[in-house]
Amino acid sequence: MPLIVTGNKPLIVCVYVALDSIARHVQKHQRLLSVMESLDNGKPIRESRDADIQIVVRHLYHHAGWAQLADTEMADWKPLG
Numbered sequence: 323m324p325l326i327v328t329g330n331k332p333l334i335v336c337v338y339v340a341l342d343s344i345a346r347h348v349q350k351h352q353r354l355l356s357v358m359e360s361l362d363n364g365k366p367i368r369e370s371r372d373a374d375i376q377i378v379v380r381h382l383y384h385h386a387g388w389a390q391l392a393d394t395e396m397a398d399w400k401p402l403g
Contacts, residue, residue: 337386338389341389342386359375
C-alpha cells in the first residue's frame with residue numbers, strides 16, 4: 323500500500339487508502355452489518371450476508387483499485403467537458 327507519492331497527486335493515494343481501509347472494516351464486521359441491514363430493511367439475514375455486504379466490499383475494492391492506478395495507468399487521460 324503506497325503511502326508516499328511522487329508528483330502532485332497525494333489526494334489519490336489518500337482516497338485509495340481510505341477506500342481500502344473501509345472495505346477491510348466492512349469485511350471484518352460483515353456479520354454485524356448484515357444483521358443491522360436485515361433489521362433496517364426487513365430482508366432475510368441470508369440475503370444481506372451473502373449478497374448485499376459482498377457487493378459493498380467488491381464495490382469499495384473496485385474504486386480503491388481505480389484510485390491506486392490513477393497516477394500510473396491513467397496519467398495521460400484528460401477529463402471531457
